[in-house]
Amino acid sequence: MLRLNDVRYRYRADAPWAVDGVSLALGRGEVLGLLGPNGAGKSTLMALVAGLRRPQAGAVELAEPAAVRGGFALVPQEYAFYPMLTCRENLEFFAGVLGLDGERARARIAAALAAVGLDAVAERRAAECSGGLKRRLNLAIGLVGDPQLLLLDEPTVGVDPQSRAFLLETVRRLRAEGRAIIYASHYMEEVQAIGDRVAVIDHGRVLTCGPLADLLAGATANVEVRVARAPDAALRARLAAECGLAAGSIGDDGWLEFALPAERLLEELLRDVRALAGPIVAVRHGCRDLEELFLQLTHHSLRD
Amino acid sequence: MTPLLATIRKELRALARDVHGLLVLFAMPAVFILVMSLALRDTFQPRIADKAHWLVWDGDGTPAAAALRAALPGGRPTAADRAAVEAALTRGEIQIGLLIEAGYEEALADAATKRPLVTVLAEPGLPPAVLAAFQGDVLRAVAAQRVNALVEPFRDTARISGVQLPDMDPAAAGALLETRFHRASGVALTSVQQSVPAWLVFAMFFVVIPLSNVFIAERQQGTWQRLRSLRVPVTTLLAGKVVPFYLVNLGQTAVMLLVGRYLVPRLGGDALGLEVDWLALLAMASAVSLAGIGFALAVAAVARTTEQATTIGGVTNILFGALGGVMVPKIVMPFAMQQVAAFSPMGWGLEGFLDVFVRGARFATLGAEPWLLLGFAAACLSFAAWRLRAAE
Secondary structure, three states, X not given: OEEEEEEEEOOOOOOOOOEEEEEEEEOOOOEEEEXXXXXXXXXXXXXXXXXXXXXXXXXXXXXXXXXXXXXXXXXXXXXXOOOOOEHHHHHHHHHHHOOOOHHHHHHHHHHHHHHOOOHHHOOOEHXXXXXXXXXXXXXXXXXXXXXXEEEEEOOOOOOOHHHHHHXXXXXXXXXXXXXXXXXXXXXXXXXXXHOOEEEEEEOOEEXXXXXXXXXXXXXXXXXXXXXXXXOOHHHHHHHHHHHOEOOOOOOOOOEEEEEEOOOOOHHHHHHHHHHHHOOEEEEEEOOOOHHHHHHXXXXXXXXX | OOHHHHHHHHHHHHHHHOHHXXXXXXXXXXXXXXXXXXXXHHHHOXXXXXXXXXXXXXXXXXXXXXXXXXXXXXXXXXXXXXXXXXXXXXXXXXXXXXXXXXXXXXXXXXXOOOOOOEEEEEOOOOOXXXXXXXXXXXXXXXXXXXXXXXXXXXXXXXXHOOOOOOOOOHHHHHHHOOOOOOOOOOOOXXXXXXXXXXXXXXXXXXXXXXXXXHHHHHHHOOHHHHHHHOOOOHHHHHHHHHHHHHHHHHHHHHHHHHHHHXXXXXXOOOOOOOOOOHHHHHHHHHHHHHHHHHHHHHHHHHOOOHHHHHHHHHHHHHHHHHHHOOOOOHHHOOHHHHHHHHHOXXXXXXXXXXXXXXXXXXXXXXXOHHHHHHHHHHHXXXXXXXXXXXXX
């Protein structure tokens, strides 16, 4: 339904690429979780897919039925609706913009309201809705054109756990209906919960992309070890060479951080460290999850 | 439903619920029209201050002095003496004192007399135009009386000779002069004829504040992005703003005409004359409206925040208004400043309206002003469309 081929975009000729050679594909009934630190290029990528920007190199290809007007919908992170209007009036407006009217419009509005559970508050002004209701309205507007491709940008920001669970369940239902969804978020657990595939993007490039299980299986976990006696420089060099001690990883509190590749057992690593550095007094073992993978790929440095 | 109709309906719904915004758009100019029509009344049509503001002392006490008092408009109270007039002036109770000196009647008939027959004592802050109007009324009455007094000795002789000498009525001496306005609609330029179009133009341009704020909010909240992602053209989105605010501007026009026609006279001002070509009035209102809306959209396209838009739009509007003769009528500006007014879109609007209201312009005889306004509107709208596309 969607294919990006080596897409590039930058805001000025002398600026670095905001999107740098991204190639992705998305099929029916698939959720692609899009992760990246602030300023990584996620929003630019979404804008390129939504047609708000034209790629300066490469191509964005939308296949039927997403290619027709209303065939895809962008649901921005902001509350992109009119607070003075009621929920229904907002939906009527966007239905009108899509050229829907009469019975067809009424049916689509009813379906969109039902999809996000807004029937009971349809006549309430958007400004008077809670944060959770506003998020649902934001999504409902995206659904009014019955799109087959949905671009969801941080759709659960600022909502309570109940609303978040409802929204995630709604996304699952939409996927089950055969819609393709790009789901951009900072919440790893959400992407982990609903993403069929995950793409991690940073500095405009896709660092990794694939089914979550595959990514985690190939990932390197981190192990932090505290030994009884602080190692000197010579010992640190041996630990780095023989046990994978991460460069500059000794914190003020004396924890040593080691990489644990998928093919190596934790037991083996601890045995080797003990042999070189003496008794181990504490161990912290990062499990292989999406957040750990994300931090490994994008590093710990603060972004915007 | 087309995207344009949907956008227009949405804007109208949102506008109808913005009570405060609408109140500003309608109440602000109405208040200005009331205040300025009353405040500038004497500047446009100087007239003798009413009886509360002037006092006469009759030091002559003759029938001629009484006739002079009677010839001036209204029955004026008479002070006991000259000192009472001066005291009233000092206390600020009056602005003008008229002193009819002793020997007034005698001096009227003396052709050789050069001394003043009456004295006008004026408060220094009195507007010169009001003082001049008062002086004119007094002088006219005195001159009529003097003509009568000078010809009186010859009446009997003239009658025998079959000649009818004039007997001028001091109160009706003004009938000898008629003033006509060239290209006039039959309505003189009064303060209300000036204030209604002036503040109407200002109010129509004032949509820059609500319109640009709505527009910038759309961009900040992602609604613009959402609409553009639905492939709604920029021109459609702009047109969707133009139509509802055009209707608001027409509503403002109707309300301000009613204020000038019915409310201002109730508070002591003149009534707005509406003997106009309504098609010409609609054309001018439309041209001003489109110029104001175009300007608002251009500001909205440039500004990044509502604060910026409010500042840019507000300051520019005040400048347009000050230069264009809205705040200070052009007739009281020096000639050089009147030339500067020709560069203000509000000046074009005001002149065009005055053509309709005062100079009797018809649709076919409207001057360059509506075309200038439409050109300004087209330039602003084109700039806004270009800027918004470029910003994407």
